[in-house]
Amino acid sequence: MNFADLLKPMLKSSIRIEFDVNTETELPIGTSKIGGNPDLPVDFEWFYYQGKSFDGVCENRPLSFLAQINCEEVKEHDNSSILPSKGILYFFYELATMTWGFDCQDRGSARVFYYPGYISELIRTEFPPVLPEEYIIPEIAITFSSVNELPDFEEFTQLHSGIGYNHQGEYDKAKYMLVSESDEDPEEDTINKLLGYANLIQGGMLEECELTTRGIYTGNSNGHSIVTAQQRENLSKWQLLLQLDSIQTENYELLWGDGGRIYFYINTDDLKVQNFADSWLILQCY
Numbered sequence: 001m002n003f004a005d006l007l008k009p010m011l012k013s014s015i016r017i018e019f020d021v022n023t024e025t026e027l028p029i030g031t032s033k034i035g036g037n038p039d040l041p042v043d044f045e046w047f048y049y050q051g052k053s054f055d056g057v058c059e060n061r062p063l064s065f066l067a068q069i070n071c072e073e074v075k076e077h078d079n080s081s082i083l084p085s086k087g088i089l090y091f092f093y094e095l096a097t098m099t100w101g102f103d104c105q106d107r108g109s110a111r112v113f114y115y116p117g118y119i120s121e122l123i124r125t126e127f128p129p130v131l132p133e134e135y136i137i138p139e140i141a142i143t144f145s146s147v148n149e150l151p152d153f154e155e156f157t158q159l160h161s162g163i164g165y166n167h168q169g170e171y172d173k174a175k176y177m178l179v180s181e182s183d184e185d186p187e188e189d190t191i192n193k194l195l196g197y198a199n200l201i202q203g204g205m206l207e208e209c210e211l212t213t214r215g216i217y218t219g220n221s222n223g224h225s226i227v228t229a230q231q232r233e234n235l236s237k238w239q240l241l242l243q244l245d246s247i248q249t250e251n252y253e254l255l256w257g258d259g260g261r262i263y264f265y266i267n268t269d270d271l272k273v274q275n276f277a278d279s280w281l282i283l284q285c286y
Contacts, residue, residue, distance in 0.1 A: 004179050006160060007150055007179060010150055010151060010159075011148055012080070012149060012150075012195065012197060013077075013079035013146055013147070013148050014148075014149055014194065014196020014240075015144050015145070015146060015194040015196075016144065016145045016146070016191070016193045017142050017144060017192035017194065018142060018192070019142060020141040021140060021249050021250065023140075026139070027141055029119065029124055030119035030122055031073075031141075032070045032073050032142055034137065034139070034140040034142055034247070035065065035136070035138050035139050035140055036137070036138065036140075037124050037125055037127065037139075038065045038068055038124075039068060039088070039119075039123065039124055039125070040123065041115055041117065041123075046128050047108070047111045048060050048061060049094040049108045049109045051096075053097055054096070054097075059096075061097070061130070061131075062094075062128040062131045063092035063093060063109070063110070063111060064093055064094065064095045064135045064136065064137065065091075065127070066091040066092060066093055066244065067090070067142075068089065068090050069089040069090075069194065069242075070088050070119075071088065071089065077145065078195070080195070082271060082272075083194070084114065084274055087116040088115045088119075089113075090112065090113040090114075090115070091110075091244075092110065092111045092113070093109065093110045093111075093281065094110070095135040095254075098283065099281070100219070100282065100283045101205075101208065101283060102208055102212055102217065102218040102219040102282075103218075104212055104213070104214075104215045104216070106212075107213075110262075110264065110279075111277075112276040112277070112279040113277075114274055114276045137247065137252070138249075138251070140247075142192075147193075147196070149196050149197055150180045152197065152198070152200045153173050153176050153177065154200055154203045154204040155200065155205075158204040158206045158235055159206065159235060159236055190246075190248075191243065191245060193240075194241065194243075195239070197240060198240045198243055201261060201286060202284040202285075205238075205282045205284075206235040206236075207224055207227060208282055209238045209265045210227075210234050211223050211224070211227065211231065237268045238265050238267060239266055240263060240264075241264040241265060241271075241276075241279055242263070243261055243262075243263050243264075244256075244261065245261050246259050256283050256285055257283055257284075257285030258286055259285060260285025261284055261285075262282070263281065263283075263284070264279050265279065265280050265282065266280075
């Protein structure tokens, strides 16, 4: 089997997210957006995470609100119809600890909450009083479009271990790039999106998702060296849910690490039953 045969069924559609920084009025309740005050059900209990911050202080802190996605607004761009057709997806992350996602202890530092009900029952919600102002992201309007894409080379090698080697016993990256007609250093400096494949900074993350969520530390090579055949098979079940670049506007800047990206992944078995509670976040930076 050659690269071309492998790549045909791997094509996925992603939903690109563009910032509309020219919107000056407050957005209506239930509208998709980055930051601002979230529109949540009245009985929502804010997420907290106890972890060690940059200055070494371990506290139980409220997560910051990153984004809300109105599923009806993105439905026309969800060409694979794998997201819910209604309701809202909310994304949260604790910014004082800013965990990387290679330690199972990071669980709870990032959360995805799905509300399947009516928009009319949501309220614009205040942040917990203890949430520092520096961890409150300003409201940014967003728009959507569809783009078809293939995986970056490193993610391809995780999905197809043992296939696509050159005569030296190494993956033939040059051939892959030629056949896939992809560019791992795209002209776009900022890429925010739902679904599709991750735009990688430090390599494929599928093993990290599979192993870390099973309690295996993946912050060094030891964890990756013990991948079982079943775990290898499970890699294809991990789907990018949201990729969010460092946020930089005229009046605001939020960097992930040294200016990288965060990635929310979800197991496709969970996605089918709309269970977003076990989504996993990974941070990569340059």
